[in-house]
Amino acid sequence: MKSKIKELLEKGVLPTLEKVDQLFHNETNVEILQSPNYQPGKITVKDFHEANRQNYSTMRNFLMNRTELRSAVSISRTSQIQEKKVTVIAMVYDIAKLPTGTLKLTLEDLSGKMTAIVHSKNEDLIDKAKFLTKDEVVGFIGGVSKGVFFVNEIIWPDIPQQIIPTTEEDVYVAFLADMHIGSNMFLKEDFESFIAWLNGKVDGVKHKDMAKKVRYVLFAGDVVDGVGVYPQQDRELEIKDIHKQYDLLIDYIKQIPKHMKVVICPGTHEGIRLEEPKPKIPKYLAGDLHEMDNVVLVTDPALIRLHHTEKYAGITVLMYHGDSFDYYINEIEPLRLAGGYNKGTEVQKYFLKRRNLSPTYGGQELLPMKTNPLIIYQVPDVLHTGHIHKSDVSTYKGVLCIASSCFQAKTAFQEKLGHHPDPGKVIILNLRNMRIQILDFTNT
Numbered sequence: 001m002k003s004k005i006k007e008l009l010e011k012g013v014l015p016t017l018e019k020v021d022q023l024f025h026n027e028t029n030v031e032i033l034q035s036p037n038y039q040p041g042k043i044t045v046k047d048f049h050e051a052n053r054q055n056y057s058t059m060r061n062f063l064m065n066r067t068e069l070r071s072a073v074s075i076s077r078t079s080q081i082q083e084k085k086v087t088v089i090a091m092v093y094d095i096a097k098l099p100t101g102t103l104k105l106t107l108e109d110l111s112g113k114m115t116a117i118v119h120s121k122n123e124d125l126i127d128k129a130k131f132l133t134k135d136e137v138v139g140f141i142g143g144v145s146k147g148v149f150f151v152n153e154i155i156w157p158d159i160p161q162q163i164i165p166t167t168e169e170d171v172y173v174a175f176l177a178d179m180h181i182g183s184n185m186f187l188k189e190d191f192e193s194f195i196a197w198l199n200g201k202v203d204g205v206k207h208k209d210m211a212k213k214v215r216y217v218l219f220a221g222d223v224v225d226g227v228g229v230y231p232q233q234d235r236e237l238e239i240k241d242i243h244k245q246y247d248l249l250i251d252y253i254k255q256i257p258k259h260m261k262v263v264i265c266p267g268t269h270e271g272i273r274l275e276e277p278k279p280k281i282p283k284y285l286a287g288d289l290h291e292m293d294n295v296v297l298v299t300d301p302a303l304i305r306l307h308h309t310e311k312y313a314g315i316t317v318l319m320y321h322g323d324s325f326d327y328y329i330n331e332i333e334p335l336r337l338a339g340g341y342n343k344g345t346e347v348q349k350y351f352l353k354r355r356n357l358s359p360t361y362g363g364q365e366l367l368p369m370k371t372n373p374l375i376i377y378q379v380p381d382v383l384h385t386g387h388i389h390k391s392d393v394s395t396y397k398g399v400l401c402i403a404s405s406c407f408q409a410k411t412a413f414q415e416k417l418g419h420h421p422d423p424g425k426v427i428i429l430n431l432r433n434m435r436i437q438i439l440d441f442t443n444t
């Protein structure tokens with residue numbers, strides 16, 4: 001897209017600062033495509049039951065799009081099938097590892113349950129099966145003998161290959177998360193260096209000219225540290241009043257140039273419910289954020305589109321803080337072996353392949369909704385998460401996977417868990433060529 005500012009300059013018109021600001025505003029836009037809104041009310045067992053059924057049929061529909069699974073039958077019909085090859089789409093009800101290394105699965109669909117075996121001799125399949133987790137809906141191809149299903153192949157819903165549209169000129173997006181403002185570990189000077197950089201005020205930092213072209217600044221949660229999030233948190237708080245934590249956040253957000261759009265989703269520490277979907281940061285905690293023209297508050301998770309103009313289709317970003325990361329890093333051995341908390345994008349790939357930000361019921365506290373807010377209905381161009389405090393960038397089938405760093409030094413809790421946060425980094429994406437740069441704002 002040829003900039004209107006460039007066009008004016010070519011015509012010999014020198015735009016005023018107000019005009020530049022206005023033109024930036026016109027071209028800089030954020031659309032909210034999905035922002036699940038849960039209306040609090042009385043929840044009954046029936047609601048969970050219904051949500052579970054709905055979850056199964058949504059995932060089954062994704063799987064039925066896979067050519068290999070088109071002939072899938074219900075579990076109750078498997079015993080009547082004469083052919084050697086049997087295909088089912090089922091929820092993993094239970095996983096048991098036998099002493100021989102063979103896996104005994106209990107599979108369930110709306111017609112019933114059955115036992116399935118993944119034999120230890122099939123090493124490739126066992127390696128794949130190590131990724132299985134309870135409650136996920138998966139395609140299985142195998143054969144039935146005496147009422148037992150012997151698995152030969154496991155197929156996840158997966159995503160189709162994506163092609164991300166690009167702009168004609170430099171447009172930068174900054175990805176951040178986890179400042180934990182209010183914590184005594186908040187890296188104030190480093191974060192202030194980032195804000196100063198956005199304002200073109202920092203000398204000696206590389207890529208100064210890039211700052212002028214930043215048009216979007218995305219925060220994927222844990223922007224404040226909150227109060228009472230874990231026992232004795234007050235000992236680790238510099239600011240013990242959550243309203244004052246938000247006041248400081250608002251001060252910083254106000255310092256971000258107005259031609260940049262700021263998007264904030266909540267995380268684990270914002271002083272709102274922990275169940276997902278989490279509502280956007282409410283007015284009673286941060287009223288000023290609701291009044292600012294360049295600030296967009298979204299739920300967790302939320303799907304947004306940036307920079308949709310006449311000539312550019314825009315780029316979609318799925319923002320998710322990442323509370324469910326803990327469960328899957330803990331439960332899925334291959335994710336730990338791939339780097340665990342140090343390789344956030346491996347967890348992101350795991351989610352994209354399952355089209356679900358938490359395939360196990362209870363992997364993340366979830367409110368029963370007709371449409372599960374954690375299912376990835378529309379494949380995004382970018383998946384942006386926080387929570388693990390370490391930057392990591394990768395791609396999966398064309399989707400750009402971005403795990404953000406933090407602006408909080410290592411806490412005693414993280415030390416105890418053996419985590420290795422890598423604070424002070426900001427990931428910058430150029431929409432012109434999808435190039436990523438990780439800028440370091442640490443002052444020490």
Ligand SMILES: [Fe+2]
Pocket residue numbers: 178180222387388389
């Ligand atoms: Fe955090």
Ligand SMILES: [Fe+2]
Pocket residue numbers: 222267268269321323386387388
């Ligand atoms: Fe978090």
